[in-house]
Amino acid sequence: MEQSEVVLRAIGILTQSAEWIRTANRDTDGDIGVEGGAVGGERGSGEGQIGSLLAEVFPSFTVSPESTPLEAAHAVTAAALPPMMQLIGAFTYVFAQLAEVHDSGRTDITSEDLLRELALRMSRPNDAV
Incomplete structure (x- = not known):
């Protein structure tokens, strides 16, 4: 999965979380609860999107049954580290963009408007991360 696609998915998750x-x-008169991993107890909403992203980003791989525990750990790390860095990079990029606008004191754009703007920018091939 290309980095710009991961950023777009991260933007989608953040937009939906709002x-x-x-x-x-x-629904709760201001009492935000977190149940089952989903904000406000909406089981499956966030879990589905996040689970889908993880399934698409993380590769499937096999570890030889003859591997020692250390070799198995190295195989898992080698397979998981690049996609993990890709996810962390995507959410960090979006956070940095939101923080920059917030810290500058701009009031002419909401966080949702900025997320939409970032999504449009990521959708254009020349503007990808």
């Missing part, structure tokens, strides 16, 4: 929080606030 809706989960608004829904939780409406």
Whole structure:
């Protein structure tokens, strides 16, 4: 999966999380609960999107049954580290963009507007991360 695709998926998850929080606030009069890994108890909403992203980013691999525990650990690390860095990079990039706008004191753009703008920028081939 290309880095720009991972960033787009991260933006989608962050955008959706804002809706989960608004829904939780409406449903519980401001008492935001986290149940089953989903904001506001909406089981499956976030888990599905996040699980899908993880399944797409992380490769499947096999470890030889003859491997020692150390060799197996090295194989898992070698397979998991690049996609993990890709995910961390995507969420870090989006966070840095949001933080920059927030820290500059801009009030002319909401976080959701900025996420939409970033998604449009990521969708253009010349503007990808």
